[in-house]
Amino acid sequence: MTREKLLDPTGSDRKTGGSDLAQRPASLRGLTVGLLGNTKPNAEVLLAEIADELKGRYDVGEFRSYTKDYFGTPVKTELFDQIVAECDVVVTAVGDCGSCSAATVADGIAFERAGIPAVAIISDSFLLSGNAMARMQGFGGFEFIAVHHPVASLGEAELHGRVQAVLPDVLRILGAEPAGVRA
Amino acid sequence: MTAVTDDLLADMAEIRSAMEYYARQEWTDGLPVVPVTESYLTEFLAQTSRDPGEVVFAIPHLNRECTVWLAAVNAAMAGCLPEYFPVVLAAWDAIAKEPYPKRGIWQSTTGTAPLLIVNGPVRARIGLNSTGNVFGSGFRANATIGRAIRLTVINVFDLHPHQLDQATQGTLAKYSACIAENEEESPWAPLHVEYGFGPSDSAVTALVVRSCMHIEARHTRAPEQLALDFANTISRTGALIHETSSALLVLGPEHAQVFAAAGWSKDDVRQAIYDRAVNSRASLAAVGKEAISRHTRWRVPADHPDAIGDRASQGPEPDLVPALVAPSAILLAVAGARNAGVSTVIETFGVRGDTPSSIARVG
Numbered sequence: 299m300t301r302e303k304l305l306d307p308t309g310s311d312r313k314t315g316g317s318d319l320a321q322r323p324a325s326l327r328g329l330t331v332g333l334l335g336n337t338k339p340n341a342e343v344l345l346a347e348i349a350d351e352l353k354g355r356y357d358v359g360e361f362r363s364y365t366k367d368y369f370g371t372p373v374k375t376e377l378f379d380q381i382v383a384e385c386d387v388v389v390t391a392v393g394d395c396g397s398c399s400a401a402t403v404a405d406g407i408a409f410e411r412a413g414i415p416a417v418a419i420i421s422d423s424f425l426l427s428g429n430a431m432a433r434m435q436g437f438g439g440f441e442f443i444a445v446h447h448p449v450a451s452l453g454e455a456e457l458h459g460r461v462q463a464v465l466p467d468v469l470r471i472l473g474a475e476p477a478g479v480r481a
Numbered sequence: 482m483t484a485v486t487d488d489l490l491a492d493m494a495e496i497r498s499a500m501e502y503y504a505r506q507e508w509t510d511g512l513p514v515v516p517v518t519e520s521y522l523t524e525f526l527a528q529t530s531r532d533p534g535e536v537v538f539a540i541p542h543l544n545r546e547c548t549v550w551l552a553a554v555n556a557a558m559a560g561c562l563p564e565y566f567p568v569v570l571a572a573w574d575a576i577a578k579e580p581y582p583k584r585g586i587w588q589s590t591t592g593t594a595p596l597l598i599v600n601g602p603v604r605a606r607i608g609l610n611s612t613g614n615v616f617g618s619g620f621r622a623n624a625t626i627g628r629a630i631r632l633t634v635i636n637v638f639d640l641h642p643h644q645l646d647q648a649t650q651g652t653l654a655k656y657s658a659c660i661a662e663n664e665e666e667s668p669w670a671p672l673h674v675e676y677g678f679g680p681s682d683s684a685v686t687a688l689v690v691r692s693c694m695h696i697e698a699r700h701t702r703a704p705e706q707l708a709l710d711f712a713n714t715i716s717r718t719g720a721l722i723h724e725t726s727s728a729l730l731v732l733g734p735e736h737a738q739v740f741a742a743a744g745w746s747k748d749d750v751r752q753a754i755y756d757r758a759v760n761s762r763a764s765l766a767a768v769g770k771e772a773i774s775r776h777t778r779w780r781v782p783a784d785h786p787d788a789i790g791d792r793a794s795q796g797p798e799p800d801l802v803p804a805l806v807a808p809s810a811i812l813l814a815v816a817g818a819r820n821a822g823v824s825t826v827i828e829t830f831g832v833r834g835d836t837p838s839s840i841a842r843v844g
Contacts, residue, residue: 300520302518302519302520303518303519304499304502304503304517304518305517305519305522305554306554307508307517307554307558307632307633307636307637308508308551308636308637308639309545309546309547309548309551309637314544337776337777338776338777339774339776339777339781339785339787368584369777370584370585370588370589371542371584371585372542395589395590395647396588396589396590396645396646396647396648397584397585397586397588397589397647398585399647400542400585400588401542401585404542424647426643426644426647427588427645427647430639430641430644430645431645434543434544434545434639435544
């Protein structure tokens, strides 16, 4: 009887990029902060709220807002390149669905690889999806932010609460606060 | 009492060891898979002239692509016979033409599945069921061709449930969904002929489906009554995430004959359903779906901060809201047994009527 090896049905030898985070700025003073929304309900409101908090704490140079044309896949190359050219750090939100949670994490990783510190915000119902995407991108240690689910259906006050809860992590990931320091 | 067969002996330890190996690797939909080795795979690859390295479908944002070789490994694991493989390849060609699979729909909470409709002589050649129990079990070609797609989605594209596949509930069609059209008992030209193929061609149409609903109308010979039953099913408000819905109507042969006996063409059927698939503004408001979001164009209540009016609100009859963008948002096929007035509405994902037909030739 001939004995043969079983075949791997997954494919192999996939190329992935590096897994080094971008260099963190010494401070946010004078920097341009990109706010990348994905059209999901409350994404813009959440980003504006974070911008307000940053404005109140640091002498940020400028905020620039951008919108993806489709939430389910990563940001298109042209917009990505524009953001990389125009911004020093980026905050992107909000991955509160199956495809957009993974896409938001993929965007965050792409910005880090392009040298732009990035905060990717998803909702915590999609932690596993975000983690799976980070592994798939070959960047298993990528740290993103998971706000308490849901986001889409929240009013202003509740959204404010969500932002307050994750703000220390936003600041830490951006490098605005040294590790261990809590605002 | 023990009943044993006389004709075959098996090495149980060996069989279990292979089955459990695949399960441990999570290379499965939960059911046992067929072990595949190079020599077995050769029989599948011999069924096509395409290069084993050719990419049949890619999802760039997942950094994954399916080659002819990988499609074959997963088809064999799914239990396909080698002669089914050209149909599996055509299925991938059709899926590649669908707008949503490459845009993350298989990661989505909506929880869709690919549905395949096979037309042409290949149906009889490989024993695809197009008649009784067409959505049910019991037919190897239907069961395993549909499953070949699912296993590939899991294994090649890494879309494991609870991981990158974030379906809230999913659908039963995620195990396998492959039917053949009952061309022999259809009063009209088959689906693939509508799309310009010849009757002697074989082709696979692929759709992204959400749900599968049963319509019983055994009492009527009036085509208008039937059309209204289908329209009511298609226009249900629960289906409306987007501004409009879209559907595949799989008519049982008896229902198809009711329409044909009245002299209706497929387009007449589509038009009649389109005309009747309408919600009143008030019935949409009652479920909070009377407006759409200016960002996503998903339905939202009028007092939502992102709310804008839908297309109908700008038209001559703003209080009557069509559930379909056009009659062509309904795909029509005939399948099942000619034994009762039963049909199925399958809700598809995406705004049909303005998207390319996702159909590909077999072989």
